[in-house]
Amino acid sequence: MPKTRYDEVQLKDLLLQMMETELGGEQVYRTALQCAINEDLKEEWEKYLEETLSHQNVVRTTCEFLGINADEVTPSRQVVKHIGLSLVKAMELALSAGDRSAAQLVACECVVHAETKDHANWELLGMVAEVAAGETGKALKEAHARVEKDEDHHLYHTKGWCRELAIQSLGLPAVLPPPEEIKQVETAIGASRAEQQRKSML
Numbered sequence: 798m799p800k801t802r803y804d805e806v807q808l809k810d811l812l813l814q815m816m817e818t819e820l821g822g823e824q825v826y827r828t829a830l831q832c833a834i835n836e837d838l839k840e841e842w843e844k845y846l847e848e849t850l851s852h853q854n855v856v857r858t859t860c861e862f863l864g865i866n867a868d869e870v871t872p873s874r875q876v877v878k879h880i881g882l883s884l885v886k887a888m889e890l891a892l893s894a895g896d897r898s899a900a901q902l903v904a905c906e907c908v909v910h911a912e913t914k915d916h917a918n919w920e921l922l923g924m925v926a927e928v929a930a931g932e933t934g935k936a937l938k939e940a941h942a943r944v945e946k947d948e949d950h951h952l953y954h955t956k957g958w959c960r961e962l963a964i965q966s967l968g969l970p971a972v973l974p975p976p977e978e979i980k981q982v983e984t985a986i987g988a989s990r991a992e993q994q995r996k997s998m999l
Contacts, residue, residue, distance in 0.1 A: 801928040808925055812860050815918045816867050817874045818911070819853040821881025825911045828888045832904035834897050837974045838958055842908070845955075848947045859940045863933065877914070884911055902966060905959035912952040919948045946983055953977050953988040960992070972998045 926937035957975030976991035
């Protein structure tokens with residue numbers, strides 16, 4: 798069976814999108830923290846912000862190793878930036894309305910949007926890392942290994958916060974911190990199991 802090849806031009810584009818996603822993620826978390834009123838959630842997002850800053854360095858270092866200018870502007874990168882700015886503006890709009898609980902819920906939704914893209918980026922990079930050879934393959938595998946678990950936490954745990962805070966806003970019993978947080982889930986299957994067990998945790 799012939800070795801699977803990947804498109805080097807698209808890999809470069811992916812890495813530049815990843816750089817912008819991590820930069821935008823920083824602004825999303827900084828704004829989300831202004832909206833957060835639950836202390837556990839605030840602590841969680843402060844940790845995720847620090848990890849996002851670390852991820853910026855991982856992507857930048859990987860770009861430099863591959864001879865890519867991490868600051869190069871491309872059409873797809875501009876779209877990523879636009880979406881990130883839109884998420885920040887959505888949170889600012891919610892904050893300006895004066896309802897902190899509602900703003901916190903909007904912030905959760907915006908973080909889930911941002912982390913869905915971020916998580917997908919790293920999944921794609923992991924797929925390329927599996928088939929890339931030599932020093933390139935080694936660099937991609939190292940980058941992916943350093944970030945993968947963080948991204949799982951960011952997405953699955955914030956999804957849990959989003960769900961439980963929305964349930965709470967409806968006046969229904971919520972599990973806070975969410976089951977995903979309590980059980981420290983790291984996979985989609987784990988997140989699904991945690992959600993299914995929430996009733997027993999009320």
